[in-house]
Amino acid sequence: xxxxxxxxxxxxxxxxxxxxxxxxxxxxxxxxxxxxxxxxxxxxxxxxxxxxxxxxxxxxxxxxxxxxxxxxxxxxxxxxxxxxxxxxxxxxxxxxxxxxxxxxxxxxxxxxxxxxxxxxxxxxxxxxxxxxxxxxxxxx
Numbered sequence: 001x002x003x004x005x006x007x008x009x010x011x012x013x014x015x016x017x018x019x020x021x022x023x024x025x026x027x028x029x030x031x032x033x034x035x036x037x038x039x040x041x042x043x044x045x046x047x048x049x050x051x052x053x054x055x056x057x058x059x060x061x062x063x064x065x066x067x068x069x070x071x072x073x074x075x076x077x078x079x080x081x082x083x084x085x086x087x088x089x090x091x092x093x094x095x096x097x098x099x100x101x102x103x104x105x106x107x108x109x110x111x112x113x114x115x116x117x118x119x120x121x122x123x124x125x126x127x128x129x130x131x132x133x134x135x136x137x138x139x140x
Contacts (some may be wrong), residue, residue: 004029023066030057035104035135039123043110046124047091050106054093069096077094077107083130090128 034053038046056072061068075092077084080104084090090107094100101117109126120132 027057027061030060031104031114035112035123037113039135041110043106043108043126044109044110047106050093050112054104070094071096075105076113077105077128080105081130082107082113084128088128098131120131 004083020025030053031085033048034057037053041049046059051072058068058070062098065112070093073092073094075082075090076086077088077090078086080092080103082097084107087110088110090105090134092103092105101115103115105111105113105120107126108126109128111126112123113120113129114123115121121135122129122132123135125131125134
């Protein structure tokens, strides 16, 4: 009898892990879609699209009793290894930790970047940031 209980518990744990993995993959997909949608928009519209999509993701997470917290802060393009000028501004969206590894950045000129525990990936470079690898479309 204990074998069946152990198997049932293992199955439940496996199901929870699969659900968690699928949820994370859905979040990654939603972020990637937001980036691909925003990259073709003018600077201000790009910023609004990213902000609105992050709010939509936050609402999606709330509906699933998950937390998705992001902070929006104004930075200069020479911060966070962006490689730009201290006279040019950008909006950084990140998690609540100041050293969050996941972030999205939209510059005033409309450059769009994303990082996820790795160097920045550029979705659009308008010349106000350093050269980084350019994103290629891959729906997770």
